Structure formats: structure tokens, C-alpha cells
Amino acid sequence: MTVEFWGQQFKVNIVVGCLGAFLTAVVASMFGFGGGPFMVPLMTVVLGLPMYLVVGSSLLAIFFNTLMGSVRHIQFGNFDLTLFLVMFPAAILAGFIGPRIAQRVSPQWVKRIAALGLLVLALNLLGLY
Amino acid sequence: MTARIASRILLLVALVVFGRARADSLAPLTLDRVALDNGGTITVSGQAPPASRVFLEVWSEKAVTASFFDARRNDKGEIPYKLYLTRQLPAHYRIYLSRAGQSTLDDYARKGSGWAYSQALKDTGADAAFAVPAARPIATYQATLMASIAGSRGDLLPTLDSKEARRRAMQIVKARFRSVSKLLSATIEERPDGSFTARVTIPAGAAPGRYSVVAVAVTGQGVVKSPEATLENRIAFPLLYLSNAGTSLNLFTPFLLALLVSIFGVLMGAGGGFILNPLLVSLWPLPHTIVAGTVMPTVLFSQGSGIYNYSRIKFISWKLGVTMGLAMLAGGFIGPKLTELITLDQFKFVFGWILVVLAGLMLWQTTPAYLQKNKKEQAILKEFKRRAEQEAAARRDAAGAAAPALESEGGPR
Numbered sequence: 268m269t270v271e272f273w274g275q276q277f278k279v280n281i282v283v284g285c286l287g288a289f290l291t292a293v294v295a296s297m298f299g300f301g302g303g304p305f306m307v308p309l310m311t312v313v314l315g316l317p318m319y320l321v322v323g324s325s326l327l328a329i330f331f332n333t334l335m336g337s338v339r340h341i342q343f344g345n346f347d348l349t350l351f352l353v354m355f356p357a358a359i360l361a362g363f364i365g366p367r368i369a370q371r372v373s374p375q376w377v378k379r380i381a382a383l384g385l386l387v388l389a390l391n392l393l394g395l396y
Numbered sequence: 397m398t399a400r401i402a403s404r405i406l407l408l409v410a411l412v413v414f415g416r417a418r419a420d421s422l423a424p425l426t427l428d429r430v431a432l433d434n435g436g437t438i439t440v441s442g443q444a445p446p447a448s449r450v451f452l453e454v455w456s457e458k459a460v461t462a463s464f465f466d467a468r469r470n471d472k473g474e475i476p477y478k479l480y481l482t483r484q485l486p487a488h489y490r491i492y493l494s495r496a497g498q499s500t501l502d503d504y505a506r507k508g509s510g511w512a513y514s515q516a517l518k519d520t521g522a523d524a525a526f527a528v529p530a531a532r533p534i535a536t537y538q539a540t541l542m543a544s545i546a547g548s549r550g551d552l553l554p555t556l557d558s559k560e561a562r563r564r565a566m567q568i569v570k571a572r573f574r575s576v577s578k579l580l581s582a583t584i585e586e587r588p589d590g591s592f593t594a595r596v597t598i599p600a601g602a603a604p605g606r607y608s609v610v611a612v613a614v615t616g617q618g619v620v621k622s623p624e625a626t627l628e629n630r631i632a633f634p635l636l637y638l639s640n641a642g643t644s645l646n647l648f649t650p651f652l653l654a655l656l657v658s659i660f661g662v663l664m665g666a667g668g669g670f671i672l673n674p675l676l677v678s679l680w681p682l683p684h685t686i687v688a689g690t691v692m693p694t695v696l697f698s699q700g701s702g703i704y705n706y707s708r709i710k711f712i713s714w715k716l717g718v719t720m721g722l723a724m725l726a727g728g729f730i731g732p733k734l735t736e737l738i739t740l741d742q743f744k745f746v747f748g749w750i751l752v753v754l755a756g757l758m759l760w761q762t763t764p765a766y767l768q769k770n771k772k773e774q775a776i777l778k779e780f781k782r783r784a785e786q787e788a789a790a791r792r793d794a795a796g797a798a799a800p801a802l803e804s805e806g807g808p809r
Contacts, residue, residue, distance in 0.1 A: 270716045273780060279716060285723035292727025297734045298747055299688025300669030301695055302724070304754050307666075310720075318770075319777040320713055323706035327717030328724050329667075330699045335728030337693040339547065343732055344461050344483075345689025347640040350682075353647050354694045357654035358668075362698050364655075365662025375767070377663045378758045381671075385755040388674050392748035 272320050284314050288328060296336030301329040422611055422622035430627040434635060434644070435600040439593055442622055444613035446590040451493050451525035451612045454596055455486035456629075458603035459532075460642035462572040462683075464564065465539070465737045477539045479549055479737065480564045484532040485572060487603035487642035491522045491580055492594050498582040505576040509741050513570035514563065516580060524619050525612040529569050530562040539737065547729045571739060572683070601644050601681070604631045641686045650676070658698065667695040670754065674747050677740065684743040685735050709784035 268281040287309045295302030306325040310316050340346055390396050425442040432438070444450050463481040470476060497520045504511045504519075517523035536553040543550040556564060573579050584594040590613075598607060607629060611622040631637060637644040653675060654668075661668030669691050676687045706712045738746075760766055 268715075268719065270713050272713045272716075273784075281719060284720055288720040288723040289727045292724035293731045293734070294750075295669075296692070296728040296731030297688070298670075298731075298743070298750065299673045299691045299735070301667045301692075301699060303666040304670060304757065306720075308757055316716075317776065318773050319711075319780045320716070322777070323703070323712035324717040324720075326699060326702050326706065327712050327714070328720040330696075330703055331718075331721030332724035332728040333667075333692055333696045333699055335725045336732055337689075337696055339729060339732035340685075340689030340692055340735070343685075343689070343736065344640065345685040345732065345735060346693065347638045347686050347690050349636050349638045350641065350650060350686070350690045351693060353636070353650050354654035354672075354690070355697070357651045358658045358694050358698050361655055361658030361662060361668075362701055365659045368659065369663050372663060374663070375762045377660075378762045381660065381664055382755040382758040382762075385671070385751045385758070388671070388678075389748045389751035389755065391678055392674050392744040392751065394744070 270320070277316060277320060279314055279316065284310070287313060292332040292336075295329075296332055296339070299336075299340070301333045303329050420620060422613055422620050424623050425609060425611055425625040427609070427625055427627055432598055432627060432629045434631050435598045435602050435629065437595050437597045438627065440596050440609055440611075440625070441591070441593040442611050444586075444590045444592060444611065445615050445620070446588060448590060448613040448615040448620075449494065449521055449524075450584055450586055450592045451491055451522050451614075452584065452594055452596065453525045453527060453610045453612060454488070454490050454492065454598075455528045455608055456488040456603045457606040457608070458487040458637075458639070458642070459484045460487045460572070460640065460683075461485070462568050463736050464567040464571040465739075466567070467737070478553070479537040479539050480534050480568055481537065481549075481736075482529075482532050482534045482565070482568055485529055485568060488598065488607070489529060489569060489573065490578065491517070491525050492584055492596060493520050493522050493580065493582050494584045494586055495582050497522075497580075501576055501580055501582055504580075509574065511576060513579060514566045516576065517566065520580065521614060522580065524614045525610075526562070526566065527610075527612075529565040530558070532565065534561055534564055534568070536564075544733060545730060547733050549733065574740065598627075598629050602629060603642055604629050604637050604644060638682070638686070641682045643681055645680055649679075653679075654694065658695075661695075662698075664758075667699060669695045670750070674744070674751065677744065684738075684740050688735050689732065709781070709788045711781065711784050 268279045270277045270279055288306065291302045291305045291309065295305070303325060306329055307321055310321045310325055311318060423443045425440050428439040429436070440452060442450075461481065461483045462485040463479055466476045466478045466480065468475070500516070500520050504516045514523070517526055534556055536556060537549040537551065538553055539550040569579065581597070583596070584592055586592045592611075596609060605628070607627050609625045609627070613620045631644050634647045635644050636647045654672060657668040657672045657675065660671065672691050672694075673687055676682055676691070677684050703712065735743075761770075
């Protein structure tokens with residue numbers, strides 16, 4: 268498949284892309300997240316697309332997963348309205364606060380701290396401490 | 397005249413019923429308190445025939461949905477792949493037994509998550525008191541690979557007979573409450589004359605509403621039960637009861653948690669779902685199905701606003717996004733069905749490894765080699781974004797509208 272973006276043409280191996288997107292979506296929706304952290308490496312490293320094409324398009328792709336996943340989870344009764352009503356305003360508020368902080372912090376350090384936090388959380392989930 | 401006869405008949409009936417009730421039931425229980433504030437401990441006392449073994453069955457009126465997926469090889473060497481699901485499991489359920497049973501419970505607690513509830517009930521004799529969950533309706537689904545791909549639970553099988561329902565109810569209860577201490581408690585003090593007292597604890601964070609207590613005495617002749625005694629557990633703001641999760645919690649804590657995680661998510665240029673999920677299942681006794689199913693709709697709107705922001709500056713390839721999105725739509729149809737087929741422990745285990753991989757990916761993105769390679773790309777990304785924003789601003793100016801500052805979406809990845 269050929270994609271045009273800001274006057275440039277990109278060749279995309281759409282079979283590999285869709286297969287990867289499908290598997291990511293199965294796992295991500297099973298565990299309740301969109302799948303962005305896996306889709307961005309898939310599109311940049313595996314499909315070889317430039318970052319400026321990937322940032323917005325990957326978000327659009329995972330939105331489909333989140334939308335369908337939400338509908339299905341609600342259908343299976345895996346949804347608590349009270350918990351949702353508590354967390355939803357927080358997520359909206361974060362959408363306003365986040366970008367203001369983003370301009371002042373180094374993305375490298377955010378990622379390093381996140382990686383450390385994720386490791387601690389992972390060890391906790393694996394029951395290692 | 398007729399009224400008098402009618403009242404006499406009523407009295408007679410009442411006497412017969414009351415008399416019969418006395419013959420095959422224990423005396424009503426005495427509770428030292430019948431109103432609790434977000435849990436607490438009460439003392440229950442009663443009278444049983446001498447030399448009987450006494451148990452208490454305690455359950456909440458509030459109920460939750462719970463399920464158990466049987467994917468273990470059975471005696472015939474087959475894997476059943478059956479899902480047992482009830483929508484009416486009490487949100488709190490516990491059986492109390494004699495203090496003498498404490499050492500048995502300790503043994504079971506040492507076995508870790510692999511302990512067998514049915515075996516523990518048998519060993520302590522508490523299976524005589526296991527009644528309420530067994531009486532709740534259980535639906536059985538035959539899961540198949542094809543059904544899973546089609547995103548369905550599978551065929552609904554005929555209703556279980558009472559013996560099978562009892563066995564499956566124990567498995568559902570174990571899958572839901574998991575730990576020995578949540579399900580069994582050895583606090584009953586029995587005296588030689590048959591009188592007994594017990595400390596019954598409704599934990600903080602338990603469901604509000606009515607709780608029932610029934611004493612069960614096992615004598616040489618059989619099993620005798622007491623009438624139901626009830627107590628009321630109240631919770632007040634800022635505690636909220638999550639009716640599907642079966643837990644009450646302070647509303648500010650998940651709010652703050654979601655706020656911090658989502659801000660962090662924005663900084664990383666990702667949603668926060670993969671951090672919020674494991675935190676929620678680790679910090680509170682929330683079922684993983686409810687957590688996964690509630691976090692997804694929560695991040696839906698932040699993703700939507702992100703897409704809107706990018707589309708305003710025409711920074712989305714709709715062709716690429718929609719094509720891959722359709723593949724994800726199919727995946728998202730299947731995944732949520734699989735969540736209920738795994739246990740909380742399996743959920744935590746797999747999520748643990750997902751996070752290890754993610755942490756590795758993120759660290760790799762901060763290595764000097766990656767940054768060097770990425771520098772040019774980042775510069776191009778910034779340049780493109782700047783141009784896109786200028787163009788969008790120019791369009792708005794041309795339209796005569798005031799151009800609001802663009803909310804830039806996170807840092808570059």
C-alpha cells in the first residue's frame with residue numbers, strides 16, 4: 268500500500284502492519300489498554316515509517332481498538348460506572364495539564380523514570396517483592 | 397364471629413409453624429451491634445445442642461458477577477473449557493469456624509494461591525455451612541476456539557444439577573475471593589453446654605447494605621440452622637461503592653491516581669492505560685475484568701481529543717490509520733472476551749512481562765545510539781509540525797476566526 272503524507276510517498280507492507288496491529292489489539296484490549304506503546308515501535312521499526320507519519324496515525328489506529336474494546340467490555344459486564352465517573356474527569360483534566368508540563372521536561376528523563384517505574388510495577392505484579 | 401374463628405385458626409397455624417421451627421432450628425442469634433460504619437467487628441452469640449460443631453455463614457445482600465473458567469485436564473484426560481458464571485455471588489462471603497480450626501487454616505494459607513477451597517471446607521467440616529453461593533443461579537458456557545474468535549462465550553449449556561452447582565459455586569467463590577483469610581475465619585468459641593460466641597468482621601471497603609448471619613450446628617442427628625440475623629453496613633462520602641467491582645473506596649484516591657498516571661501518559665506521548673491497569677489491581681481488591689473494562693473507556697476520550705488535535709493540523713494519514721485501525725477493530729472485538737477466561741494471578745503475571753518489555757523499549761529509546769539516530773528524525777518531526785501548525789493558523793485567520801493555541805500532544809516518541 269502506498270501512503271501519501273505532506274507531499275511524500277511511503278510504501279507500507281500492509282499485510283505485516285495489519286497482522287501486527289491485530290495481534291496488538293487482541294492483547295491490549297484483553298488487558299485493558301489502547302496499545303500505543305507497541306504500535307509506535309511496530310510502525311517505526313518494523314514498517315520503517317518516519318516518526319512524523321506515525322505519531323498521529325498510530326493514535327488513530329489504536330482509537331479503533333479502544334472504541335471496540337470499550338463496547339465489548341461493557342457488553343460482557345466488565346464495566347463499573349462509578350469507577351469510570353471518578354477516573355474520567357481526571358483523564359480529561361490530565362489532557363489540559365499534561366501538555367503544559369510537557370514543554371518543560373526532557374522527554375528522555377520522562378522515559379527513564381517511566382522505565383524505572385514500570386520495572387518496579389512489573390516486579391510487583393510478578394510477585395518478586 | 398367469623399373474625400374470631402379466623403384469628404383462632406391463624407393462632408393455631410402460627411403455633412404449629414413456630415413449634416416446628418423450634419424443633420429443627422437453633423435459637424435466634426444475638427448480635428451486639430447491628431449497624432456498622434464502613435466495616436467493623438461484632439460479637440455473635442447463640443445456643444447450639446451440646447457437643448455439636450458450630451459454623452457461621454456470613455454474606456452480603458449486595459451481589460457481584462463472578463466466573464470460573466475450567467481449563468484443567470479432568471480425570472478423563474480432557475480439558476473441559478467451560479465457563480461457569482453467576483451474576484448473583486454475594487460481594488462479601490465468609491464462613492466462620494471453631495478456633496480449633498486455626499491450624500488447619502494456617503496450613504492452607506501456606507499453600508499460596510494453589511489452595512483448594514473445597515478441600516479446606518471438607519477438612520474443617522465447614523462445607524456443612526456452605527449454602528448461599530450454591531443456591532445462586534450459575535450459567536455454564538462451552539467455550540470453543542471458534543466461539544472465541546467470533547467473540548462469543550460459546551453455547552449456553554443446560555442448568556447444573558444441585559451437586560454440580562455446589563461444586564462449581566465453590567470454584568467461583570475461590571476465583572473471586574482467592575485468599576484463605578477472606579473466606580474462612582476461625583473465631584468461634586464453643587462451650588461444653590453448646591453456647592457459643594464468635595467475632596464476625598466485616599472488613600473496611602466491603603459492600604454497604606444488609607449482611608446476613610446464620611449459625612449452622614452439626615450434631616450426631618444432622619445439620620440444624622438458626623434463623624437469619626441481619627446487620628447493616630453503612631458507608632458515607634467520600635467512600636463510594638463500586639457496584640460491579642463489589643468494593644467501596646475513597647473516591648479521591650482513584651481520581652488522583654488517574655490524574656497522575658494520565659499526565660505521565662501525556663508526557664510519554666501515550667495513554668496511561670498500561671500503568672493504570674496494574675496499579676488498580678495491585679492497590680485495591682478489584683477484579684481484573686472490571687479494571688480492564690473501565691480503564692479502556694476512560695482513555696477513549698483522551699485519545700479522541702488527541703486525534704482531533706492532530707487532525708486540525710492535518711497531521712494524520714487517514715488511509716494508514718484507518719487501515720490499521722480496522723485490523724485493531726477486529727482484535728479489539730476478541731480481546732475483551734478473553735479477559736474473563738484468565739485468573740487475576742495470570743493477569744498479573746502476563747501484565748508483569750508486558751511491562752518488562754515496555755520498560756526495555758523505553759530504556760532503549762533513551763540510549764545515546766538511539767538518540768543519535770533519532771535526532772534527525774525528531775528535527776524533521778518538529779519542522780513538519782511547525783509548518784502544519786502555521787498552515788492551520790493561516791487557514792483559521794483566513795476564515796476570520798481567532799486562532800486558539802494548539803495543545804501539542806506530548807513529547808516526541
